[in-house]
Amino acid sequence: MLADCHMHTYLCGHAIGEPADYVRAAASRGIDLITFTCHVPMSDEDSFSGEGIRMRYDDLPRYRDLVAEARAVGEGEGVEVLYGIEGEYFPEESRLTEQWQLLEQESFDFVLCSLHHQLPCFREWLYRLGSAEAIAAAYFGLVAQAAKTGKYDSIAHPDLIRIYNTIPPFAPETQEKAIREMLAVVAESNTCLEVNTSGLSKQIYELHPAPAILAWAAEAGVKLTLGSDSHCQEQVGQHFPEVLDLLSQLGFEKLHYYRGRKRFDYAISAS
Numbered sequence: 001m002l003a004d005c006h007m008h009t010y011l012c013g014h015a016i017g018e019p020a021d022y023v024r025a026a027a028s029r030g031i032d033l034i035t036f037t038c039h040v041p042m043s044d045e046d047s048f049s050g051e052g053i054r055m056r057y058d059d060l061p062r063y064r065d066l067v068a069e070a071r072a073v074g075e076g077e078g079v080e081v082l083y084g085i086e087g088e089y090f091p092e093e094s095r096l097t098e099q100w101q102l103l104e105q106e107s108f109d110f111v112l113c114s115l116h117h118q119l120p121c122f123r124e125w126l127y128r129l130g131s132a133e134a135i136a137a138a139y140f141g142l143v144a145q146a147a148k149t150g151k152y153d154s155i156a157h158p159d160l161i162r163i164y165n166t167i168p169p170f171a172p173e174t175q176e177k178a179i180r181e182m183l184a185v186v187a188e189s190n191t192c193l194e195v196n197t198s199g200l201s202k203q204i205y206e207l208h209p210a211p212a213i214l215a216w217a218a219e220a221g222v223k224l225t226l227g228s229d230s231h232c233q234e235q236v237g238q239h240f241p242e243v244l245d246l247l248s249q250l251g252f253e254k255l256h257y258y259r260g261r262k263r264f265d266y267a268i269s270a271s
């Protein structure tokens with residue numbers, strides 16, 4: 001069993017290809033289950049939207065249909081296709097009301113949570129904190145806060161603050177205290193962390209979260225989901241074999257996925 005629980009559709013404006021081709025790519029790479037998790041629509045245009053960031057609210061029915069079409073293709077290919085969404089967390093929760101209503105109304109299988117600090121509104125909020133160290137620590141605090149809301153199933157790329165230059169690059173070890181505190185909260189909160197393999201293809205060429213953080217996560221008993229964050233069919237399952245090896249070396253025995261917002265697990269079989 002192998003699942004890729006993070007991928008996009010062209011509705012967000014920065015992913016390409018037909019969803020059905022993502023399904024065929026999964027089949028060719030021995031992946032049994034995929035979950036589409038396109039970027040959640042948000043009508044707060046000034047802060048979260050703009051050209052090529054996320055689908056519009058009125059794209060949702062189209063998104064539902066695209067995933068249903070992909071599911072039909074998956075039936076022929078031996079790949080189960082699930083319907084998820086990549087949600088957002090933001091320090092001012094009052095600005096998330098509309099999104100949280102949507103998460104309750106729509107019958108998603110899986111809800112990821114992203115803290116996209118590179119969004120101008122998020123950066124503005126973080127920069128008020130002063131030093132880069134303070135910003136990094138606050139970011140991990142916000143990851144914990146997001147997990148505590150209970151609104152999301154897994155926190156996507158939980159050390160994303162290490163890229164996109166909101167602050168200068170830093171080694172996870174310099175934030176060990178804040179990161180371990182976050183991991184303890186996540187482990188308690190019944191929320192997973194995502195191992196996101198897209199980092200291996202961009203900027204720092206490292207996993208999200210970094211291997212050091214994963215080692216601490218293993219100690220804290222954190223549960224994991226696995227996702228490629230594909231924005232094109234070539235990225236489906238990217239870097240999975242090496243990452244599965246690493247996870248077993250770190251002592252993880254299981255990975256998780258969600259269907260109907262319920263968690264399931266499967267054994268990691270290293271290559």
Ligand SMILES: [Zn+2]
Pocket residue numbers: 008012014039231
């Ligand atoms: Zn994207």
Ligand SMILES: [Zn+2]
Pocket residue numbers: 006007008037086229
């Ligand atoms: Zn994504």
